[in-house]
Amino acid sequence: RKEVEQDPGPFNVPEGATVAFNCTYSNSASQSFFWYRQDCRKEPKLLMSVYSSGNEDGRFTAQLNRASQYISLLIRDSKLSDSATYLCVVNFPGYSSASKIIFGSGTRLSIRP
Amino acid sequence: DADVTQTPRNRITKTGKRIMLECSQTKGHDRMYWYRQDPGLGLRLIYYSFDVKDINKGEISDGYSVSRQAQAKFSLSLESAIPNQTALYFCATSEGSDTQYFGPGTRLTVL
Numbered sequence: 001r002k003e004v005e006q007d008p009g010p011f012n013v014p015e016g017a018t019v020a021f022n023c024t025y026s027n028s029a030s031q032s033f034f035w036y037r038q039d040c041r042k043e044p045k046l047l048m049s050v051y052s053s054g055n056e057d058g059r060f061t062a063q064l065n066r067a068s069q070y071i072s073l074l075i076r077d078s079k080l081s082d083s084a085t086y087l088c089v090v091n092f093p094g095y096s097s098a099s100k101i102i103f104g105s106g107t108r109l110s111i112r113p
Numbered sequence: 114d115a116d117v118t119q120t121p122r123n124r125i126t127k128t129g130k131r132i133m134l135e136c137s138q139t140k141g142h143d144r145m146y147w148y149r150q151d152p153g154l155g156l157r158l159i160y161y162s163f164d165v166k167d168i169n170k171g172e173i174s175d176g177y178s179v180s181r182q183a184q185a186k187f188s189l190s191l192e193s194a195i196p197n198q199t200a201l202y203f204c205a206t207s208e209g210s211d212t213q214y215f216g217p218g219t220r221l222t223v224l
Contacts, residue, residue, distance in 0.1 A: 008153070034212070043203055043215035044156070087155070089213075101213070103148075105155030 003027065004090050006104035013078060014112055020074040021107045023088030032091035033071045035062055037084045038106065044087055047073075075109075083111045116140045119204050119216035126194050127224050134189045134219050136204030142214075144207045145187040147171075147179060149200040150218075156203065162187055194223040 006023045013019045025033075033050035048055065050062040050071045061074040071090075075082055088104035117138045126132050136145065147159040148171075158171030160179040168179060176198060178190045191198055204216040 032211075041201075041218075041220075043217050044213075045215070046212045049212070101146075101158070103156040105153060 003092070004088055004102045004104040006086075006088050006107045008105060008107060010108040010110050012110045012112060015078060015080060017078050017111075018074065018076050019078055019109065020072055021086065021109075022070045022072045023090075023104050023107075024068075024070045025088075025090045025102075026069070027090075027092045028066070028069060029093045030069075030090050031093060033062075033064055034089040034091075035060075035071075035073050036087040036089055036103075038087055039084050044103075047086070078109075078111045080111050080113065083109060085109070117204060117206055117214055117216040119202075119219050121219060122217065123220045125222045125224065128195055130194050130223075132191045132194055132221070134202055134204075134221070136187045136189070136216055138185050138187075138204075138206045138214075138216075140206055140208075140214060141184075142206040142208050143184065144209070145181065146205040146207070146213065147177075147187065147189045148203045148205065149173070149198075150203060151200050159189065159202075191221075191223075194221075196223045199223045 003026045035047040036044040037047045038044040050064050054063045059076045063072045085106040085108050087106045092100040120135045143164045146161045148156040150156050162181045180188050202219045205213040207213045
């Protein structure tokens with residue numbers, strides 16, 4: 001089983017739709033969780049951190065479910081500009097003084113007019 | 114100006130050649146990382162450094178070496194490039210185990 005697993009998609013939805021995707025992680029002791037966005041041929045950029053209580057930033061909502069070991073990202077009222085690959089990132093408990101940061105392979109989202 | 118820069122942005126080289134990819138940052142972060150990205154495999158960690166005197170192997174370090182010349186500079190070398198090292202390479206920095214900030218990437222092709 002992969003340490004961090006995402007549905008690769010692509011998710012192809014119409015503009016204005018609500019779309020959600022999940023990311024599962026294998027280590028129950030994981031501490032921190034993030035969603036990054038990556039546009040084609042560009043570098044990943046932080047979209048939002050995922051807190052235990054869940055968090056919302058405009059049209060984006062991130063949730064953490066520790067019991068089932070997954071995080072989710074919900075995008076409401078999707079825009080054409082939301083088309084990108086969304087990377088799930090999990091911080092695993094460390095070896096030595098380091099945490100181990102694992103990236104999922106990404107979920108591709110395509111918004112159509 | 115960008116906080117994390119990488120040079121070169123694109124490079125085509127031949128099998129067996131030595132190549133160095135450079136990364137500089139102005140964020141003042143102690144931690145720096147090198148990743149490669151391949152289609153369908155996501156980002157995989159090659160090496161990371163938590164300060165100038167600290168270098169650690171990542172998931173896929175074979176065939177690569179690194180040098181942390183200063184807090185702001187972290188370079189990645191391929192001593193003898195091979196075609197399966199063709200990939201998109203990203204440098205990143207972070208403050209602690211917090212958010213990572215990525216450079217724009219280097220597209221490397223090994224013929």
